[in-house]
Every structure is written in structure tokens, then in C-alpha cells.
Amino acid sequence: MPAKVVDASVLGAWCFREPRSSEALGMLLGSDLYAPTLLAYELTNIARKKAAAYPHDLHVFSQALATALALPIHWMEVDHVTVLHLALDVGLTTYDASYLYVAQTMGASLATFDQQLGRAARNTGT
Secondary structure (H helix, E strand, O other), rough: OOOOEEEEHHHHHHHHOOOOOHHHHHHOOOOOOEEOHHHHHHHHHHHHHHHOOOHHHHHHHHHHHHHHHHHOOOEOOHHHHHHHHHHHHOOOOOOHHHHHHHHHOOOOOEEEEHHHHHHHHHHHOO
16 A cells, blocks of 8 residues: 555544545545654644533544544654754644655655645645
8 A cells, every 4th residue: 555644634534524524534545644643642632622612522522533543553753853944944834844754754645635734745746
């Protein structure tokens, strides 16, 4: 299977059943998934925001988070100094640059709904 780096916009859309869930699933299927460890924190924060807005559905968000974190994702550490330079070079936050760093390191495509991150990936040939 081809390697693909997945970010929180795509995995969050899928696991929390957001409007682009089907599109997200299509981006994930048939790929060997990679992500910086940051992804787990971002998904947990998405679940927290949803649970704060809809406390009666905490169990739903907790289960969705557990399902996403149980996927066979290859969790990658990043070189933070390199990520800093990459973020400055391409105009991204260091959070988004972490996904781009993993994609570049793996020679993998990047699954994202984030327009700025997607543009940076295209502009760098990732």
C-alpha cells in the first residue's frame, strides 16, 4: 500500500462524522497511514471541543476518538528544529509543518482538507 500522511482535518472529519466524512474515508482507504504524534493531541482537542459544546454526547466523541487512535497509524517523531525552519520557509504554523515534514521524510502524499497546508505540500512537491 502507498504511504500517506494524514492530518487532523481528514481523520477528524472521518472519525467525528463531519460533512466530509465520506470524502475523508476515500482519502484514507488503501493507504499505509503515517502521522506525527501531534495528531493524537489534535484529535483529542477536537473531541474536547465537541464534548464541551455537546456534553450529553461525550460518550460518542470518546468512542470516535478511541476508534481513530486505534487505527494502524505509524506514529512519527519530528525533528523540531527542521520543522521550525520548514514552517518559516513555507509560511505554515509549526503544527502544520509537522505533517509536511513527515510527508517529505517519508516521500509520501499528504491527506488534508487544510487549503494552506495542501498548497504548501504542492508547492514543495510533496
